[in-house]
Amino acid sequence: MKRTLLTMVFTILLSGCGLETLTIDDYYKKNLENVSKIEVFDSSNSNSRTTTNKEEIMSFIKEIKDIKFIPDEDQSERDGFLYSITFYEDDKATLQFGLNQIGDDYYNTEPDIEPIVYEFFNSMSEQD
Template sequence: MSHITRVEIMSGETGEIRTIQDKEKVRLFLDEVKNIQFIPQENQEERSGFRYSVNLYKGNGKTFGFSMNMVNEHYYNTEPNLFPIVNKWFSGAKEEASN
């Protein structure tokens, strides 16, 4: 994950995208999410909508993406819950942008 240079978080509610580009903040974000366990959900029926999606970039190339409960078209629960972590970073990126 040390090659990640940018994290983009999109709100599924508003479509707003917040970007984390500061090298130290990218590292801190990755440290918080790297040990999240993704536990496959029994029900894999297709759904619509999402709370947040996260895309990781190396330079201009997307290397990986996930939502709060989906990775590579498979649905998961997360342990610990991924939403509060991503929500905190999304909110923090807004505060950073407005300063």
């Protein structure tokens, strides 16, 4: 009986909050090819840049779509972020995420998404 109870407790602990590793492609539930605008906000200097250049958009999506977002064991709320990325289809925001957050859930990325977003932000052709 003790062994069964211990096994059940261990299984519950291992399953945690039920988050699983995912990619932007998994999370986006729509067709990423329909993204028509990307906005990136850099909180370190409060700058925002936007692109509607389809080539830039698809190149960025290609680079990040298979990055693994691995649930962080620590899901406690945090303050601040470095970059916020928003995808749009026409003028409707369809996904907003950060380097380590999608929705209310926190993740680590493999490979690290930060240098990819940093490079994209600094190379974007249009600026707001």
